[in-house]
Amino acid sequence: MFTPDLVRLAAVLAAVVAPFGAWAQTVSDTRLGVGTPASEADLSAYFSIPPSGRGLPPGRGTAQDGAVVFQQSCAACHGEKLQGNMSPGIGADRLIGGRGSLASNNPVKTTESYWPYATTLFDYVKRAMPFNAPGSLTDDQVYSVVAYILSEGGVIKPDEVMNATSLPQVRMPNREGFYPDPRPELSLYR
Known part of the structure; x- marks a missing residue:
């Protein structure tokens, strides 16, 4: 026997699902009859920048400009000197130092010790930072x-310009x- 609650639930489900069926019929794909091919722009939101740098956007930056942005957007979590901040509820990892420590009893995972490619650092900062406004x-x-970050860690010279090239x-x-x-x-990914 149908209860009033069950009838209401069925009505809500029908109202929610029905538009998707109509939408799927209006979009075509030669193989399945639904969906649209993903564009490069669509895919770029889901794939990281590879070591080759393919997909890096235009732009440029210097350590001097980065110091200002870091103090405004990153220092609260990573510390004013990139030393990390382990305060409960705020803390974030240390970013520099730790070279040669990964095989030790006290490994320190930083951009210098753990990240094999600078492009990975760019990709991570671009997508996930700052923590309170990722992608901003x-x-x-x-x-x-x-x-x-790379300059403070001694990976690049302070006057080097970073860009897609x-x-x-x-060399990390x-x-x-x-x-x-x-x-x-892995060959399926870019």
Whole structure:
């Protein structure tokens, strides 16, 4: 026997699902009859920047400009001197130092010790930082913050400009400290 609650639930489900059926019929794909092909722009939201730098946006940044952006957007969590902040509810990792520590009993994971490619640092900052407003930094600000972090860690010179050409050329200190992933499905990703 149908109860009033069950009838209401069925009505709500029908109202929610019906528009999706009509929408799927209006969109076509040669294989399945639904959906639209994903564009490069659509995919870029889901794939990271590879070590080659393919997909890096136009823009540029310097450590000097990055110091300003870092103090405004990053220092509250990562510390004014990139030393990290382990305050409960606020804390974020240390960003510099730790070279040669990964194989020790006290590994320190930082951009210098753990990140094999500078492009990965750009991608992470671009997508996930600052913590309270991820993705809010402009491309120039991201290049600048990355230049600042790399400069403070002694990876690049303080006057080097980071952009889509120079960033993939940065040689990270622990680049050779990783093993390649032999899984064949990696060829499916860019």
